Each structure stands twice: as structure tokens, then as C-alpha cells.
Amino acid sequence: MVIYLDNNATTQIDPIVLQTMLPYLSDFYGNPSSMHRFGGQVGAALQDARAQVAELLGAETTEIVFNSCGSEGNNTAIHAALAAQPEKRHIVTTAVEHPAILNVCKHLEKKGYTVTYLSVDGRGQLDLMEVEAAITGGTALVTTMYANNETGVIFPVEQIGAIAKECGATFHVDAVQAVGKIPINLKNSTIDLLTLSGHKLHAPKGIGALYIRRGFRFRSFILGGHQERGRRAGTPNVASIVALGKAAEIAQQHLQTLDSSNPLNNPERQLRDLLEQQILATIPNCAVNGGGTHRLPNTTNIGFKYIEGEAILFMLDKHSICASSGSACSSGSLDPSHVLTAMGLPYTILHGSIRFSLSRFTTETDIQQVLTVLPTIVEKLRAMSPFNSDDSTWLQSRTLTPTPT
Amino acid sequence: MWDYSEKVLDLFYNPVNQGAIADPNEPDVAVVFGEVGSIACGDALRLHLKIQQSTEIIQDARFQTFGCTSAIASSSALTEIIKQKTLDEALHITNKDIADYLGGLPEAKMHCSVMGQEALEAAIYKYRGIEVEQHDDDDGTLICACYGISEPRIRRVIIENDLTTVEQVTNYVKAGGGCGSCLAGIEDLLIEVQQERVALSQRVTAEVAATPLSPIQKINLIQQVLTEEVRPILLADGGDIELYDVSGDVVKVSLKGACGGCESSTVTLKNSIETKLRSRVSPTLTVVEA
Numbered sequence: 001m002v003i004y005l006d007n008n009a010t011t012q013i014d015p016i017v018l019q020t021m022l023p024y025l026s027d028f029y030g031n032p033s034s035m036h037r038f039g040g041q042v043g044a045a046l047q048d049a050r051a052q053v054a055e056l057l058g059a060e061t062t063e064i065v066f067n068s069c070g071s072e073g074n075n076t077a078i079h080a081a082l083a084a085q086p087e088k089r090h091i092v093t094t095a096v097e098h099p100a101i102l103n104v105c106k107h108l109e110k111k112g113y114t115v116t117y118l119s120v121d122g123r124g125q126l127d128l129m130e131v132e133a134a135i136t137g138g139t140a141l142v143t144t145m146y147a148n149n150e151t152g153v154i155f156p157v158e159q160i161g162a163i164a165k166e167c168g169a170t171f172h173v174d175a176v177q178a179v180g181k182i183p184i185n186l187k188n189s190t191i192d193l194l195t196l197s198g199h200k201l202h203a204p205k206g207i208g209a210l211y212i213r214r215g216f217r218f219r220s221f222i223l224g225g226h227q228e229r230g231r232r233a234g235t236p237n238v239a240s241i242v243a244l245g246k247a248a249e250i251a252q253q254h255l256q257t258l259d260s261s262n263p264l265n266n267p268e269r270q271l272r273d274l275l276e277q278q279i280l281a282t283i284p285n286c287a288v289n290g291g292g293t294h295r296l297p298n299t300t301n302i303g304f305k306y307i308e309g310e311a312i313l314f315m316l317d318k319h320s321i322c323a324s325s326g327s328a329c330s331s332g333s334l335d336p337s338h339v340l341t342a343m344g345l346p347y348t349i350l351h352g353s354i355r356f357s358l359s360r361f362t363t364e365t366d367i368q369q370v371l372t373v374l375p376t377i378v379e380k381l382r383a384m385s386p387f388n389s390d391d392s393t394w395l396q397s398r399t400l401t402p403t404p405t
Numbered sequence: 406m407w408d409y410s411e412k413v414l415d416l417f418y419n420p421v422n423q424g425a426i427a428d429p430n431e432p433d434v435a436v437v438f439g440e441v442g443s444i445a446c447g448d449a450l451r452l453h454l455k456i457q458q459s460t461e462i463i464q465d466a467r468f469q470t471f472g473c474t475s476a477i478a479s480s481s482a483l484t485e486i487i488k489q490k491t492l493d494e495a496l497h498i499t500n501k502d503i504a505d506y507l508g509g510l511p512e513a514k515m516h517c518s519v520m521g522q523e524a525l526e527a528a529i530y531k532y533r534g535i536e537v538e539q540h541d542d543d544d545g546t547l548i549c550a551c552y553g554i555s556e557p558r559i560r561r562v563i564i565e566n567d568l569t570t571v572e573q574v575t576n577y578v579k580a581g582g583g584c585g586s587c588l589a590g591i592e593d594l595l596i597e598v599q600q601e602r603v604a605l606s607q608r609v610t611a612e613v614a615a616t617p618l619s620p621i622q623k624i625n626l627i628q629q630v631l632t633e634e635v636r637p638i639l640l641a642d643g644g645d646i647e648l649y650d651v652s653g654d655v656v657k658v659s660l661k662g663a664c665g666g667c668e669s670s671t672v673t674l675k676n677s678i679e680t681k682l683r684s685r686v687s688p689t690l691t692v693v694e695a
Contacts (some may be wrong), residue, residue: 308447310407310473314417327447327473335583336447347444384423384477386451386469387444 003366006322007200008149008177008299009356014202020078020246021204024239031238033227035349039221042148042238044261049245054211057194058185064139065210065228070294071100073195073210076221080193080212080371080401081141081170082113083219088140088205091168094118094126095342096148101174102338124153125288125342129239132163137153139169146194150339150355152292152299154178170216176200176208180251181296192216198240202359203247207240253362268358269277269297271367275356276300278371279365283378289340289353298358301326301340303349306388312354321370324354348390410508411561413478420477422484424467426453433458441520445551446579448472448517450480452524454487456532461492461644468524475507475514482506483521492529498522499565500577515577519562548590551583559591563598571595623686624651631684633657636680646678649695656682 004012026235030039032046050061057064067073078101079089093105095117105115116134118126126144135142142164147154156175164171172193178184186194191213199206212231213220224233258266276288285305304312309325316323326337327350335341336350345353356370382388409417418473428436442449448471455465466487477688482503487495500518504510506682510518544554548553562577571591575581579586621642628648639646645661679692 058495210689241524308472308476311417311477314414314474347447351444351447384469386440386449387471387472 001320002057003319003369003372004363005356005358006324007359007362008152008355010199010205010322011359012174012361014247014271016250017203017243017246021239021243022244027130028238032238033054033225035372038106045242046236046238049241049248052245052252053196053247056179056184057196057211058187059211060214062229063186063214063290065209065212065231066236066244067210067222067232068206068237069208070098070174070195070197070200072221073197073208074098074172074174074177075104076210077140077172077193077195078108078143079221080216080218081143081172082108084170084217085140085168087263088138088169090136090139091115092118092131092134092139092142092164094120094144096120096124096150096339097143097145097150098174098176101143101145101228119183120136120153120342122343122345123293124148124151124339125293126155126160128156128159128163135163135167135169137167139164139167140284141172143172143174144167146173146175146184147182147296147299148290148339149177151301151343152296152357153290154182154294154296158190165190177296177299180248180255181298183255186213188213198244198247201247201251203244203310204240207237207244221382266297268360268362270357271362271364272298272356273302273396275358275367275370276302279374282371282375283338286378287349289343289345289349299355300357301353301355303340303345304352304378305348305390306356306385307352307378309354311381312334312377313383316354316373316393319369319373321373324355325358336374348387407474407511407514409474409478409511409677412508413475413510416478416481416507417474420481422465422471422481425451425469426455426465432589434464435532437528437532439524439526439531440522441527442471442550444471445509448474448520450520452480452483452521452528454528454532456492457679462611463487463490463492463495472517472520473514475510475517476520478507478659479503479521480524487525495525496529498525500562501566508615512573512576515566516579519578525559537604537622548594549578549580549583549587551587552579554578554580556594556694559594560598563595569599589646609690618687620651626686627651627656627682627690630682634685635681638677654687654689654691656690656692658692661695 004288018146024042024045026382030042032039032043047061050064053064054061067076089112091105091108091113093101095096108178109115118130120126142160144155144157144160146157161171170192171190173191174195176195176197177200179196193213193216196209199205218231220231220233222233227233227236279302280286280288283304287303289301309327313323313325326340335350337353340350340353426436435458436453437456438453440449440451450472451469453467454463456462457464462529466484468484470477470480486498486502486506487686500515500522503518503521504515548554548556548559558578559580563574566577568574568577571581571588574591574595581591631646631648636646647659647661650656651661677688682690682692
């Protein structure tokens with residue numbers, strides 16, 4: 001039995017969602033654009049799904065455009081924002097965005113755009129003063145994430161949006177990690193464009209949506225047919241859209257049951273807090289990265305000093321526990337996570353950081369199992385490590401040479 | 406997920422020889438350790454050796470590693486490889502030997518095996534009283550400032566592992582994996598090493614040419630010249646040539662196709678083939694038709 005604590009990477013498809021989508025992979029294969037009832041009934045299902053997603057976001061159905069994934073949503077949003085105000089050549093984003101934002105920005109810098117990357121503090125938080133100083137009348141786009149995928153730290157998006165609005169910039173929010181986990185209401189929001197991805201909220205992979213505020217002068221990124229009111233060409237991925245609709249409906253119901261009562265009365269948050277507190281209590285020399293901030297209820301990122309993240313993951317894997325790490329070795333690149341690096345965390349913690357991300361399917365048994373095996377794993381790896389105190393000098397003596405500018 | 410071999414996973418989950426070695430303070434026994442890496446780089450290894458001084462045999466080896474799955478497995482593998490070897494034998498161990506012992510490593514993880522080889526070298530140099538820093542920076546400019554990688558280290562992995570691309574160098578020693586400003590420098594080194602290799606093989610050819618050929622070498626060289634230099638020209642004219650026999654300095658060939666019935670075939674033989682063979686193989690050769 002797998003203990004899946006990597007829900008910020010992807011989630012299991014909710015069995016009800018799967019049941020709902022299956023008929024659209026078999027019986028109801030018509031094209032929703034067709035002029036016959038067989039296709040028309042599929043079109044009706046798309047409209048229902050659109051209403052379900054709109055409902056989750058507090059949006060109108062015409063504001064929802066289905067697409068293929070979060071990366072497409074982010075690329076489309078940036079493209080649309082720049083096309084809306086072509087005379088402005090400045091973008092404001094943060095240093096801790098997903099690559100689907102950062103790499104687009106880097107590409108645009110080569111094309112002559114100027115990009116400001118806002119910094120974060122040691123707990124992963126933005127400084128609103130810095131935001132205010134960065135955004136000017138020449139800023140075409142402000143794009144920030146709603147919540148960070150690695151630490152779960154939530155950004156004050158409405159306050160950032162208010163500053164963006166004052167300067168006439170388009171405001172895009174990458175809400176891939178937030179949608180379905182915390183309540184979002186775009187009705188009176190400053191957000192113009194918002195990205196979400198299905199597989200982060202128990203729908204399948206390969207489906208996403210972009211929220212486009214009514215009245216925003218949107219130019220489409222993928223040209224072709226008139227699907228999605230001409231805003232995203234391509235025959236709709238019907239079964240997955242139906243699935244995303246159902247997943248949104250279930251997430252909405254789930255959030256409502258939590259909202260009515262005390263915010264602490266959230267089983268996901270309670271299990272996360274249990275995991276976090278017990279780890280801190282039983283394992284010495286570890287710290288919560290981004291701890292003590294406004295965070296997603298499902299995410300915790302813990303740095304274990306003096307050991308390396310990939311090794312911890314492989315040890316956990318032996319117990320069928322799935323988590324992820326921001327260490328260099330687990331990423332496939334030589335650099336550790338850009339998010340933890342931007343937070344200025346010491347290398348002793350950086351390389352040994354593990355993210356546990358829960359879902360509504362996580363049980364207390366899962367958490368107890370982690371708490372049972374983790375102390376032994378950390379102890380075993382620390383026994384192997386030549387490094388066991390912040391005072392040992394030799395390992396720290398060769399620090400990174402600053403990059404020549 | 407990394408595609409690790411069974412051996413890597415086995416040595417990671419069940420590492421052998423981990424820990425330090427206490428100095429027993431016995432006569433004829435020395436205990437030293439070598440260190441490479443740093444917490445900043447994301448991996449570090451401290452390798453402990455117990456050496457019998459009279460024979461220079463490594464009696465015991467232990468490791469302490471901060472690093473990923475393959476770093477730990479590489480360290481453990483290294484200790485197994487070097488036990489009971491003499492220091493001179495151990496110095497001949499390359500990172501490739503470590504990787505081979507593990508049944509291979511993913512290319513992006515080859516630097517773990519390099520770390521093992523470097524720690525071994527560091528420990529032995531320390532025992533012998535050679536300053537590792539000096540060795541490292543001998544004629545060594547620092548190529549990669551981010552990871553502190555000098556030219557000799559990059560040269561060594563290029564040569565020992567037959568590397569041909571900058572990406573491979575980054576995978577093996579991390580150089581170029583940081584800010585990327587040294588990528589062109591690494592490329593220059595690759596070209597340099599390749600040119601040195603070409604020069605070396607030309608020198609070997611020249612030396613071989615200076616010594617008299619044995620009959621077999623002579624026949625092989627005749628065959629090679631005919632195949633590579635003569636035959637293409639004849640083929641272009643619709644003819645062909647085959648080596649029939651070599652007896653002393655007489656080379657018998659059979660001519661086919663257009664050449665065989667051609668009146669000028671004798672001239673062709675005499676003029677081109679003989680000249681070619683005389684200049685390339687031996688000035689005393691004559692060519693006849695079989």
C-alpha cells in the first residue's frame with residue numbers, strides 16, 4: 001500500500017470523478033461542436049463542467065477557458081497580457097515562481113522585455129513595499145503565484161493586485177497549487193487572469209483552465225477553430241473537462257464543510273500539523289521551511305540538517321512513502337531548489353529538505369507510518385554523514401564562489 | 406526517478422564499511438583520511454584508510470558520506486575495491502572502475518564516482534605528505550568558479566572517460582553546472598584534449614613507419630593502401646582491383662572489369678599502383694598482374 005504524500009506534484013483521480021468521466025471515453029464520443037443531438041449532448045456536459053469550475057472560483061461561466069495544463073495557462077496568460085498592452089515592456093514576477101513562469105520570463109528578456117524578480121524573505125514571504133516599488137506605469141504584467149508549490153506559503157494576492165491595478169498592469173495569478181485547497185472568490189477580485197490545473201485537484205493530467213476576467217481584451221495563444229469562444233482552438237478534451245468539472249464540484253463541497261466551522265477544524269491541516277509537530281519533537285536538528293506563515297493546509301517542507309534529500313526519499317520509498325525534495329540531486333540539475341535558495345536558507349538545510357503534501361485522502365495511519373520510520377531513516381543517514389554540527393568547519397570552508405557579474 | 410542499478414540500491418540500503426577508523430597506535434600501522442566536496446556542493450566524502458606502512462597495503466577502508474543515493478553507494482563501493490590493494494595499485498583506480506563496480510551510474514550521477522576517486526587520491530597524498538591543493542592547482546587555472554573545478558581535474562575525466570561533450574563534463578565533475586560562464590572554456594579543453602590525442606596517434610604512426618615491417622605488417626599495409634587509396638580510383642573508372650599474393654617484394658594483383666580488358670592496364674599498374682605502394686609501404690616493391 002502506497003502512502004502518497006506528494007500531492008503538490010500530482011493527485012490521485014477521485015473515484016467519483018473517474019466514474020463521471022468514463023462514459024465520455026466510450027458512449028458519448030460526439031464532437032460538442034457538431035450539429036446533431038449526439039454531439040450536442042456532449043456540448044451540454046461541457047457547459048455543466050464550465051459551471052462547476054466557475055462556481056469553485058466565484059466566476060462566471062464565460063470567464064472559464066479550458067486548456068491542457070498549468071504550463072499552457074501560464075504561457076497563454078503572459079502572452080495575452082503583453083498583447084493587451086503592447087507598448088509596455090516591463091513584467092513583474094517573483095523569484096520563486098514555477099518554471100512555467102520563470103522560463104517564459106527569461107525568454108522574454110531575450111526578446112527585449114525587462115523583468116523584475118521580487119525577492120522573498122527567509123520564510124518565503126514577499127515584501128509589499130518591494131512590490132510597490134517595482135510596479136510602474138510601464139509595467140504590462142504582474143504575475144505571481146497564489147501559493148508556493150514547495151513551501152505552501154500563500155502570497156497576499158489581492159494586495160499585490162491592488163497595486164498592479166493602480167498602475168494599469170494586468171494581474172495574473174498562477175493558482176495551480178491553491179485551487180481546491182483554499183477558498184477562492186474572484187467575484188470582487190483584482191485578478192485578471194488565473195491559471196489552474198486539473199491533476200492537482202483529483203482530476204486527470206492533461207486538463208487545465210484559465211480564468212479570464214470579463215472585459216479583459218484577450219488575444220488567444222493557440223489559433224485555429226472557434227472552440228472556447230475563439231479563445232483556445234482545438235477540439236475539447238471532453239472526458240477530462242467533465243472530470244475537472246466534477247473534481248471542482250467535489251472540492252467546492254469539501255471546502256464548504258470546512259469553512260462553516262473553525263479553520264483549525266480541517267482534517268488535512270490537523271494531519272499536516274501532527275506530522276510537522278511530531279517530526280520536530282522526535283528528530284533533532286530540523287526546521288520547517290516557511291513555517292509560521294500563512295500556508296496551504298496540506299503542505300509542509302522540512303529541512304533535515306547534515307543529510308541529503310534524495311537519500312531520504314529513497315529510504316522513504318523503501319517504505320512505500322512518496323514525498324519530494326528540493327535537493328540538487330533529486331532535481332536532476334546540480335542546483336538545489338530555486339525557491340529554498342531564494343529564501344536564503346543555509347546549505348546545511350537546503351540539501352536535506354523534504355516536502356510532504358497531503359490530500360483529503362490522507363489518513364492518520366499514513367501519517368503515523370511516516371512518524372514511525374522517519375526518525376530511524378534520519379538517524380541512519382546522519383550516522384553515515386561526516387557532518388554533524390554547524391561548527392564543523394571543513395565542509396563549509398569551500399562555499400560557493402559568487403557568480404561573476 | 407533515477408534508474409539506479411541493483412548494485413547501487415543494494416549498497417545504498419545496506420552500505421558496507423561506513424564510519425571512521427580509530428588509530429590503534431600500533432607499530433607499522435597508519436590511519437589517514439581524505440576529504441572532498443562540501444555541504445554547499447551538495448555532497449562530501451571523508452574516506453578513512455588503515456595502511457600497513459611496510460608494505461603500503463590498505464588493510465581497511467571506511468567512509469563517511471553526505472550525499473545522495475549514488476554518492477553513498479559509490480563511497481561504499483570504493484572501500485570494497487581498495488581493500489588489500491597497495492597504495493600504488495589504488496592510485497590507478499579511476500572513477501570508471503567505481504562506476505563499473507556498481508553496474509553503471511546514470512550519466513548525471515557520474516560525479517559521485519569521481520568524488521570517490523578524488524577522496525582516495527586525497528587520502529593517499531595526505532599519507533605520503535603531498536599537498537593535495539598543490540597537486541590540484543599544479544598548472545591548474547580554475548575553470549569552473551561555481552564548483553571550484555580546476556583544469557587538471559577536467560582533463561582527467563575527459564581522458565579517462567572518453568568524454569566528447571560539455572554536458573558530459575558537467576555530469577562527471579559538475580563543472581559548468583552553475584552560472585554557465587565557463588562552458589566555452591570547457592569546450593576549448595575538450596578540443597585541446599582531442600587535438601593532443603590526434604597528435605599522439607600521428608606520432609605513433611610515424612614511429613611505426615620508421616621501423617622495418619614484418620611480412621604480415623607489410624601485407625596488411627599493402628592491402629590497406631589498395632583498399633583505401635587505389636580501389637576507389639579504379640572503381641570510379643568502372644574497374645576493380647584485388648590483392649592476389651605477396652611474395653618478397655613482388656605484389657601480385659588481379660584487375661577486374663573495365664581495367665582487365667583495357668590496353669592501358671599495364672600502364673595503370675606500373676604508374677599509379679606501384680608508385681603509390683612504393684611511397685606508402687616500401688620503395689623496393691614491384692607490381693605484376695596475376
